[in-house]
Amino acid sequence: MMYTSTRASSASATAQPGVDAPFFSAILLAGLAPDGGLYLPQTYPQVSDAELTAWRSLSYADLAYEILRKFATDMPAADLKAITSKTYTAAVYRNGRDGEAAADITPLRVLERIGAGAGATSLLLQALSNGPTLAFKDMAMQLLGNLFEYTLAKDGAHLNIFGATSGDTGSAAEYAMRGKRGIRVFMLSPHGKMSAFQTAQMFSLQDENIYNIAVDGVFDDCQDMVKAVSNDLPFKVTQKIGTVNSINWARVVAQVVYYFRGYLAATSSNSEQVSFTVPSGNFGNICAGHIARMMGLPIDKLVAATNENDVLDEFFRSGVYRVRKSAETYHTSSPSMDISKASNFERFIYDLVGRDSARVRALFHKVESAGGFDLSGKPGSDGDEWKRVAEFGFLSGRSSHRDRLATIRDVEDDYGITIDPHTADGVFVARQFMAPGVPMIVLETALAAKFNETILEALGQDAGRPAGFEDIEALPQKFTLMTTDVAQMKAYIAAHTGL
């Protein structure tokens, strides 16, 4: 299994292995491909009916192994198996609601079932937030931490992860990398702008390899600093700087697993289909669903649910992809979906335009130069591939603050479950696309405790917290306050990497 870039020139697609067509291990620590594109397998591995049947009885860890080994063919099987067993254990995924089986890792809950038997209309919720930071990003990041540690130990190498966070990504990365040999994490966050819970989660980590840097500015300032440091190639090389952002291929592929798991848990025969609704921002989570479908998983519809930042909903409804300027990006009550462009979208567009990398290159250069592209097929547009969106099963919808609050209240009243604001966007949109005979699974993206301010507004009471998180704000906090001075930041990193 070799990989290619979504922007590969035809020459590089046939170049020697290891250079332009690398294996899994070679792209594990990589971000963008050198040509600016994103990595994808040269072809999607297929899952047979017999395999899918055999997978029905596997544990989550063993299922993850079976799926990952199709993508990581250059890793020794026993090593991969040891890593997936260590990653997906009940001890790590124990923060669910009372009575939820931690060993299931991603348990399904029935919210609604109308009718009976094969023709029932049902709405299910797949719990993905029972990991250490109470958001679905743990599902992939925990695997990444173990894969990184394994790869670095093999070469006796070091990696210094440098990133910016508005909350969820940074904490998932820190909890995945804490105490790992060969790895340090330098994480920037806007000082005083994260929720009290998120701040406490990150800053209470006392591990020596975790460096929390609170920047006197907003999230965009933090991101600009990461860009400035990353653009200094000599610094990046000598200081062994890497990232763990959402375009990382291993993160995407780790997420493919829970689509299989959700499908297998919701069905009893491979002739059945399910649909998924996915709260979306950077198109990472739902991109994994697209890949599961391309591998042969019987998914009927993949529904992208956005908030007021509806870049993706606009595309799926009209064929026009129009990125927003940062001033046009709303700060909403589902803040982890407040994005101006969807960084993983290029992977889907590559498949939509028939894996024509020259077209992808032209379209995404147009995103840089003109702020977007138009595949509606209308006169003057850049193509008509939008008409193929239905073949890929995609649908979409958007939610607003009012919809979000009303949905949190409804779900609490009707089913006694408190959902977080992002998951509420998913439930709100999913309800518009339910169909008899095809279970609709909403992916839960965080626990409500992480976003208590909005829960309080919706319900007039606090969200419950899993055991062990009751007094997290009272723990001692460790962080360094810095200004937006890039030179000072570099000096700080260099002083702490010891390189």
Ligand SMILES: *Cc1c(COP(=O)(O)O)cnc(C)c1O
């Ligand atoms: C990251 C995140 C999302 C968006 O996921 P994408 O993969 O970027 O589409 C949604 N909800 C929560 C809580 C998140 O942390």
